[in-house]
Amino acid sequence: KSFDVRPDGRRVAYAMSAGGQEDLWVADLDGSSRARITDDAFFDRYPLWSGAGATIIYQSNRGGQVDLWEIDPGSRQAWPLTSSQTYEQPESTSPDGSIVSFQQASDEARLWSWPDADRPGRQLTAEALSDVSPAASRDGRMLVFQRSQARPAEGFLILDSQLLVAPMDAGTLTSDPKP
Secondary structure (H helix, E strand, O other), rough: OOOEEEEOOOOEEEEEEOOOOOEEEEOOOOOOOEEEEEOOOOOOEEEEEOOOOOOOOEEEEOOOEEEEEEEEOOOOEEEEEEEOOEEEEEEEOOOOOOOOEEEOOOOOOOOOEEOOOOOOOOOOOOOOEEEEEEEOOOOOOOOEEEEEEEEEOOEEEEEEEEEEEEEEOOOOOOOOOOO
């Protein structure tokens, strides 16, 4: 999505395109105190407040490829969170901000997470299916996600999907998480 409400419910971060740029903005929910927090030729989109609401995680091509970045909206200092050859989009954070879930675009989407921004990601799913739209539980112990598989049917594809719930500490999740 192109906006996210801060966990305390007071501010909203959003992406807005103008003049050929796509930048991040922050405003109070009543629309006052609007501030542009990125202002350059790179596209910045899909803002997601960290669990504590101190920083914003977003998608950008500012490193020469599409990765996840994190920015302090006050200082406007940004730093990369991922570096890969896939297209990544933030999805959710745990309330304390120690877990960030995101999706990588490919024919077979996998879910990754990491305990904090200083350590590399941990692959959560590994099957030849498409796992998307992850959301961490409030306590960061469970993960809810959608698993999809396309199958041919009379000249077109049907998408079979399941909503799955699995413990975050289960290692790599298989096709047997509890639906």
